[in-house]
Amino acid sequence: MIELVNIKKGFGDKIILPDVSAVMETGKVNLIIGSSGSGKTVMMKCMVGLMPVDEGKILYDGRDFTNMSEHEKKEVRQQIGMLFQGSALFDSMTVEENVMFPLEMFGKGSIKDKRNRVMECLERVQLKDAAKKYPAEISGGMKKRVGIARAIVLNPKYLFCDEPNSGLDPQTSLLIDKLIKELTLEYNITTVINTHDMNTVMESGDHIVYMYKGRKQWEGSNKEIIFSKDEKLNDFIFASDFLRDAKEMRQMEMFQSQDWRNKLKKD
Template sequence: MIEIRNIKKSFGDKTILYDISATMQAGKCNLIIGASGSGKTVLTKCMVGLFTPDSGDILYNGESMLQMPEEERKQLRQKIGMLFQGSALFDSMTVEQNVMFPLDMFSGLSYREKKKKVNEVLDRVNLKEANKKYPAEISGGMKKRVGIARAIVLNPKYLFCDEPNSGLDPQTSLLIDKLIKEITTEYKITTIVVTHDMNSVMEIGDYILFMHKGYKQWEGSNKEIIYSKDEKLNEFIFASEFLQDAKQMRMLEDSEKKK
């Protein structure tokens, strides 16, 4: 679990985050959504320690990251997995070498043990035969799965995903969402997903934090979002007439069922 308590962040005289508080639950997909410039990236960078908040606190399982000694922070960072927007694979390395990279950096395992671990996570993301391929030889969806395998190879307690469906077709996006959800539940990871993808919001949004111009505008689940009366949230989520009509239809159907 990650608790964000009254986080404020400014750069010069420009305030980016205004008193943000939220709780990201273990075993859940916690989504941060909002338009460009809403502050979600800055908030995420505060959460992983790349930025230091001006005030407030960030607690990992009840312990303040901001007050930890540097050695404890290093240990915490090893419990954090990252799935980057463009997958960020090393082009000159094979799939196997890419996934093994965190093990080379942070584990004292033998090569045989690392190879076994790599095979396990590649099997988990359905890439059993891809070990010796290079990133240029695999599809965008496969690259994302390699990125997920690399992110979980150290058995992280926390997983941060930055726009995991960026550049993917709708069908592949759904497969990536399903995989993230399965891994989150299976390993009881606290997963934080920064996304613009409304399919992801509706499919895997156990908890959704909607940010607007640096403020926490709304929070809730994908089940609650349909019934939200927050005007700014509805403008963001149901921007098109088609989606507005779909929302109205869903609300009518649910209303009929309750009668």
């Protein structure tokens, strides 16, 4: 679990995050959503330590990351996997060598053990046959899967993904969402995704934090978002007539469930 406690971040006179508290839950796909300038990217960078917070705390399983020594922070970072927006693969390295890179930097064991671990990860993302290929020889969706394999090669407890579906077609995007969700459940990872993709929100959002002008405007699941009465959230998520119609259809489907009818009565 990652917990943000009253974090504040600004640049000069401009305050990006005035006071944000949120929890990223273990074993769930946690999404940070919001329009451009809402503070979601700064929030994620603060969480991984790329930007120091001005005030507040960031707790990793109860440990105060903001007040750790550099040695302690390094230990935490070795438990973090990162999937970058553009995959960030090394063009001069093969797929296998790209996935091997974190093991060469931080891993222990023999070359044989490391290579076996790389092949395990590539097999998990269904890219074992592409091990000897270079990034220029594979598709955008395959590059994302290589990025995922590299992100999980060190068995991370925490996985951060920055716009994992950026530049992908809808069908490939769904496959990437499904893969990330499967890995989150399989390894009980605390997964945090910064996204604009509404398919990701509706299909993978176990826990969603909606940011508006640097503040947490709404928090809940992809099922709860369907019945949200927050106007700012609804204007952002269901911006088109098509999406508003889809929302009404999903509401009707979910209202057939006795559990949801009971929950709505309580709310």
